[in-house]
Amino acid sequence: xxxxxxxxxxxxxxxxxxxxxxxxxxxxxxxxxxxxxxxxxxxxxxxxxxxxxxxxxxxxxxxxxxxxxxxxxxxxxxxxxxxxxxxxxxxxxxxxxxxxxxxxxxxxxxxxxxxxx
Numbered sequence: 001x002x003x004x005x006x007x008x009x010x011x012x013x014x015x016x017x018x019x020x021x022x023x024x025x026x027x028x029x030x031x032x033x034x035x036x037x038x039x040x041x042x043x044x045x046x047x048x049x050x051x052x053x054x055x056x057x058x059x060x061x062x063x064x065x066x067x068x069x070x071x072x073x074x075x076x077x078x079x080x081x082x083x084x085x086x087x088x089x090x091x092x093x094x095x096x097x098x099x100x101x102x103x104x105x106x107x108x109x110x111x112x113x114x115x116x117x
Contacts, residue, residue, distance in 0.1 A: 003030020010092040011036060011083075012067060015043050019096035020063035026092070027066030034086065035069040042071060074105050083107065087115045 008031040012023035020043070027033040037043050045060040052058050073079040084107075087093065093112060095102060102108045 003028070006030035006032075008032065008092065009090045010034065010094060011086055011090045013093070013095040013097070015096065016045065017063075019094060020045065023067060023094050024063045024065060026094075031092070033067040035064055035067040036083070036086075037069055037071050039071045039073050042069070074107065080105065080107065084115055087112050090116065 005026060008026070010023065010026050010031045010033045012019070012026075012033050012035045014020050014023055023033050023035065035043070041047070043060065043064075045063065046057050048057050048059050050058045052061065072083055074083060
């Protein structure tokens with residue numbers, strides 16, 4: 001990708017509406033956005049209509065354009081360890097969980113800034 005943000009790696013853990021749009025815009029501007037989804041189905045927006053002729057969610061396809069995608073189970077230590085490795089190279093971590101979720105996972109701001117200030 002090229003663009004104003006082409007040197008910016010972003011980890012996108014967002015879901016539903018506002019978060020995915022933020023990641024979409026960063027990707028549109030050239031950022032290297034990696035969408036992190038939950039196992040066994042991914043982001044729930046994959047199941048939101050309208051659906052295109054191939055059965056994929058048009059909304060999900062739109063808000064996740066210019067993103068690469070991986071699945072990680074952040075409730076398991078192996079998934080957390082992979083996420084921590086990704087954080088080492090990221091300039092931005094986007095998430096829009098409830099305020100306590102990242103801390104309960106052991107991946108809150110204070111922990112992540114120890115990995116990548």
